[in-house]
Amino acid sequence: MKSDFKFSNLLGTVYRQGNIVYSDDGTKLYSPVGNRVTCFDLVNNKSFTFDYEHRKNIARIALNKNGTLLFSVDEDGRAILVNNVARTVLHHFNFKDKVSDLQFSPDGHYFAVASGRFIQTWKTPDFSEDRQFAPFVKHRNYAGHYADVTSVTWSNDSRFFVSTSKDLTTKIFSLRSEEKDVAMTLAGHRDYVIKAFFNATQEIIYTVSKDGALFKWEYTERPSELSDEESEDEEDENMEEETKPMSWRITAKSFFYADANLRCATFHPESNIMVVGFTNGEFRIYELPEFNLIQKLSMGQNAVNTVNINKSGEWLAFGSSTLGQLLVYEWQSESYILKQQGHFDSTNCVCYSPDGSRVVSASDDGKIKVWDVVSGFCLVTLQEHTAAVTGLSFAKKGQVLFSSSLDGTVRAWDLIRFRNFRTFTATERVQFNCLAVDPSGEVVVAGSQDTFEIFVWSVQTAQLLDSLSGHEGPVSCLAFGSENSVLASASWDRTVRIWSIFGRTQSVEPIEVQSDVLGICMRPDSKEVAVSTLDGHITIFDIEDAKQLHLIDARKDILKGRHLEDRFEAKNSARATYFSTIDYSFDGLSLVAGGNNNSLCLYDISNEVLLKRFTVSQNMQFNGTLQQLNSKRMTEAGAIDLIDRDGENSDLEDRIDTSLPGSHRGDPSARNVRPQIRVTSVSFSPTASAFTAASTEGLLVYSVDESLIFDPFDLDVDITPESTIESLSEKEYLTALVMAFRLNEHYLIQRVYESVPVKDIQLVSEDLPVVYLDRILNFIGSIAMESPHLEFNVNWIQCLVTSHGKYISSHKHQFASSIRLLQRFLNRIAKDVVDTTKRNGHLASYLQSAQAIEENGLEENGSMKDEESEEDDEMNGEEEDSDEEGWIVPEKKMNGAFKDDEEEGLDDSDEN
Template sequence: MKTDFQFSNLLGTVYSRGNLLFTPDGTCLLSPVGNRVSIFDLVNSKSYTLPFAHRKNIARLALNPRGNLLLSVDEDGRAILTNVPRRIVLYHFSFRDNVSALAFAPSGRHFAAAVGRKIEVWHTPSTPDVADGDLEFAPFVRHRMYTGHFDTVRSLEWSSDSRFFLSASKDMTARIWSMDPEEGFVPTTLGGHKLAVVGAWFSKDQETIYTVSKDGALFIWKYMLRYDVPEDAEENDENMQWGIADRHYFHQNQANLTCAAFHPDSNLLVTGFSHGVFMIHELPDFSQIQTLSISQNDIDHVVINKTGEWLAFGASKLGQLLVWEWQSESYVLKQQGHFDSLNSITYSPDGQRIITAADDGKIKVWDVTSGFCIVTFTEHISGVTACEFAKRGNVLFTASLDGSVRAWDLIRYRNFRTFTAPSRLSFSSLAVDPSGEVVAAGSIDSFDIHIWSVQTGQLLDRLSGHEGPVSSLAFAPDGSTLVSGSWDRTVRLWSIFARTQTSEPLQLMADVLAVAFRPDSKQIAVTTLDGQLTFWSVSDATQQSGVDARRDVSGGRKLSDRRTAANVAGTKSFTTVQYSADGSCVLAGGNSKYICLYDVVSGVLVKKFTVSVNLSLDGTQEFLNSKLLTEAGPKGLLDEQGEASDREDRIDTSLPGAQRGEGARKTRPAVRVPGVAFSPTGRSFCAASTEGLLVYSLDTGVMFDPFDLDVSVTPASTLETLKRCEYLKALVMAFRLNDRGLVRAVYQAIPIGDVGLVAREVPRVYLARLLRFVAVQADESPHVEFNLRWIEALLTWHGRWMRENRGGLEAEVRSVEKVVRRLQGEIVRVAEENVYRVEWICGMKREGKERERLAIEFGGRREEEERDEVMVDGEEEGSEGEGDGEWMGFE
């Protein structure tokens, strides 16, 4: 089994905090998710996560005008410069303090960063793909520093010519700055607001400035005569100043304005408020276009794409991300992650979907290929503790603390069956029979195992025998045995389908936390509270091997710990375990930052995966920093909420001691892995963590095409390559040129004997286009066998990859299937229409063969007869001659 799994994607969370960004073409949205950045392709409906990770949560993002450089800054001011198309990190840099605003100049040569109340302008680092493109030794060079604000700067906006920029601050003022000293220009302060200024923008002609403040006031500034100058005075720089030309107010019933964005080309102003409402106004008339409520909590950030058609909103409290098309009044993207801790995950039988269950009572179905949530179930009224798929059919089962087990139809997306116990119980574990006819659940309140019939919904039996809460359940893949693990330090094997229900207890040394069956149903893996991972034979009920995993799983130190990470007791055991698809390895995780992959036979630790390096979470650091220790305790544990400058930030709505639910404190959640699951294909696995759903895959990495950088690809060079019989290279070059006639010429010139080799080696970046082209050729050209050979070769060599990535190839595969069905139908129809003709031809062929055989046979007889005649004639002539001679001699 291959074990080189790499981080592939982050699901389950779509927005955490910080600002959103649109790419320059307006088709992709960049969202900060914890200490990572996710990119949502709004046109192709796909999402992926960049492979780098910050040491703390990301606070600000900025993208250069070309869209190839991404600058991300975390809460401590540490920045990472990334090449977005290649997904590689270029530089690391530290601003040494929290960055509250970040913006690239339209020219792309500079960017401005607000570091507290100071503003710093830096030169944009050069990269190898620009004109003067060598990497610099000191890539970050500061151009100038600007001071003048008395509080944190919240917004930075550049003018279209990159000569000036505006800053908005919490000190209730906005300021105009010039990047370089300008003759006659003096930095100007725009004051008059009564609360913090949220944003300030130039109009398209740069003759007007708009500022909005937290109390919902909009000021329109123009360059006009000073109030102490007569109206008939000369309009020169000495008599002119920026002044308020008009005032407008948003009346939203005590709600504060939390974010705003302005689009200069269309004069659209979009504002978001603390009660989840956003408004669209057209300036300078302040005419209201739309008002819509999209959330129940604060809208943290809003951004407009380049064309002004799409608006993106982020709400951090519930993890909501929305993209709204205001002209058609429709959602382009509407996603929300779990706002509480994940509890359980499972793969669908085809491996194309992942189901997550969380403490917020929601069940979400995520598409692996696109990375989007396709459906959310909210029928449970309490935390969902377990979820599992039936092996047959699209049926999902979930168990909840609300005392119910529910069955979901994933074709019609509905809850078609609900199972309850005679008394109110909180179910914590779940197991489903492979046939999908029986479901079993265990509770932390009762020591019995409840079994229901899926068809009738009736309670069939209650299995008694455990003396403690049932922590884990699992059915054997062959359906013969049910295994249960309990806090009474026993594992029991139940034969529930036998005529006499019996249970075989297995005694362990500590409380059982999780059990799992091997795919061949011959072995179970058991994890216990003392950190042991043991493997037991099902047929003999004996222990086969064991692993002491305390040293492997322990890691990560909380701020309140007085011991080292290796000696913390709470992280020394696995709480979840899962076999791989072939049963050769097990994957285990617990209340630490590590996931361990073990070999079953040898018990060797094959690989250890680090879930998170985010220091904003508790339990990720190995050593405590003595600088952060104060007389009152660790600095991170001090409650500074009451000292916040804003009144709403000072209000503490958390409940003391609450670990889950809406009243729990969200400041420093502890890192943990409550669930792991292997894909049925064995090519990937996923892990539920505090940050979201992490997907690790063997098929990672960007599909890089070397021809993207080759300027010598021309039709003439493609034909020359074809003449040299380099068929694969010629085909790829033709695809790069996107010339249909050239592609057809190269395609038809490939010998039929080389089709399999070319199809096997074709880069996967061109696989979709090649499938589409072959489907069109099979539909149009008369070369039926040639096209079918291509289809057969592509499906043979790339079939598994197509199945795993069928979300992006559905249209192409469907077109190929349609063509094959049409060809099959046509061949059958032609054969049926010409069956008598074919029989006549075959009969004529048989008759011709018979005639030929007869002719050959008849011809052979004639030759023999002629030969005999010749022989007879020769004998007669010879006898006459001899007689004559003898007679002559006698005479």
């Protein structure tokens, strides 16, 4: 198994705070998720998360017009410049103050940063004349505001920009020094100015304030300060000499009249559409300058923190940080393009579907979310549980999901219709904390900390079949293998018991361990069981002989981290030196482990060594990520960072603490608690290419990305794409296929693969070297789902398995990933064809029998023609005509019946 796993995506969280940004073509949306940035491809229905991290949560992001540079700044003003195409970090920079806004100019040559009371303009990083990369060169620093700047907006020609501030004013600045006379202050609002915009002609400026006032400013004549008579005389004298002075004046005032304060606004100059969001979750769409209300909708009861509109003006994007909501709304058709929301509370457990295409997560908020691995989007939210969900498990066939909860129920979910079709309860109300499902899907078991028993239910009847007694303490975890119905259970009594669910006797001998068991998992072949204990060890036992096979000491591999209140370094901490969740890989050769710490460890079981360690997060706003003790941040009363400074905020809603005492995790007497970084559950993908971990940040997905790796095999000088195509033209199919695999070019492999005639597939499969067997099976599995050549692919699979079946069965661990891909293809597509064929079997036999009757009739008529007269010949001819006419009618009926059966079969397959 490959161990070069890398971070690939972050699921379970779509938005935290800050602003959201569209790409220039309007098809991609960039959203800050904690200390990372996630990109949503709205057209292709995909998403990915950049693998770089900030040390604090991101406050602002910006994207240049070409889409090549992504700029992100955290809450402390530390910025990271990223190549958006290659997804690589180019430069780190520190603005040394909080950044409230960050905007690239429309021409892309400059960007403006609102930091404190000042606006800084910088040249966009580019290659200088001597071909050296100059990341940050400051152009000018602009001052004039008396309070923090709230926003910066560029004009369309990139010559001017307007800034708004908490000092109730708006200022106009010019980028060029020769146009310094343009600088002007626009005053008149009675509350913070949230945002200011230029219209398309740059002759009108709109300003929006927090109290819901919209001012329209136009560049008009400045009124004279002299009296009317003097001004008339002066006008007559100087009319020809000089023009009248011009200035920006308020020409219209409009008010939104909402029950809440305005939080965010955006404007589309081409269509004159303004979108505003309020603190009560309401958003409105207006047409300017007439101030016509187009739509008024609500996305919940929590504040709309950010709003943006794409270049075409069709899609509106909203973000709400309280619930972590992200919406993309098409206002003309009044439909949602994207509607996503993360878990409101911490994630407890995670598991993969048997085909590896979905990840299911559950949380303390009682909700279960099903995530698509490729797109990264949530497909459905299941919310029948009324308390925290503690366990998840799939049945082997993959369409049924089981969940256990502290509300005293175990529920079975149909993932085709997305509904709860079974509910299992015990004879008395107990809180279930662990769950396991028999591989056959006939039996589900659950354990509780309230009693010392294991409850067994029948999935078909939902009846409680049995309760397994034997443990002398609360049951902490359960695990089934995937081969047979052997159940492993662990308890606080420091024992592990192996149960045969369908055996005649339930007497089992306990396996003694040295400490409390926190996590357990069984190898897929059900021959070994791994146990993680409180003393920091991972022990592997043989199930049949109850012997200890391996012992891994994980204490030295764990990144413990220190909390802010700790007065010692992380290496001196005794906190969380253990793993609470473990899982086997697909081949049973390695194991991934996580716990209440900042590390994920991948172990090789046979050698008992650490293969790779992953750091879960570098976000310093979580407890457990710091390593060193910073003495200057410590006082006699504790850490400076723990002091509540909300009372110093200038906004009233920021000063008020709306949370209830004890509503946060941690010390119930503390009103606000800093969350701790931890991993609550890990799960390996059945396709062997990824594993996921449920952490405080969300669902972290680590995968082996083979698409970006050039991995030639036995490459030679003579092997080129031209020589491969030449071998193909000479009908040397095996040679061409091997050469294509050596080059590892996908388009070349597909061309050779599809060029092999059907009659030669068997011969090529028999002579194919076993070195390339896994590669061709993987290739077929990857293209078969979208390929139109159904029978062609099935022929290849049949010939390969027939020719090399013995080798595949003796080397199962090498072919596990490719075999699962083929199983997915056969289960999803070929199954529908088989069902349709079975349904139309009677019709096919009817057609064959009718054809046989017709042929027999023709043969009899032909033999009679030699003996009969001409009159009889004419009669036979009439009978033949009548026979033909008689067969025409059933043929029409049969075609109609065949068509109906086909449609019925398609409907059933769609339903399936």
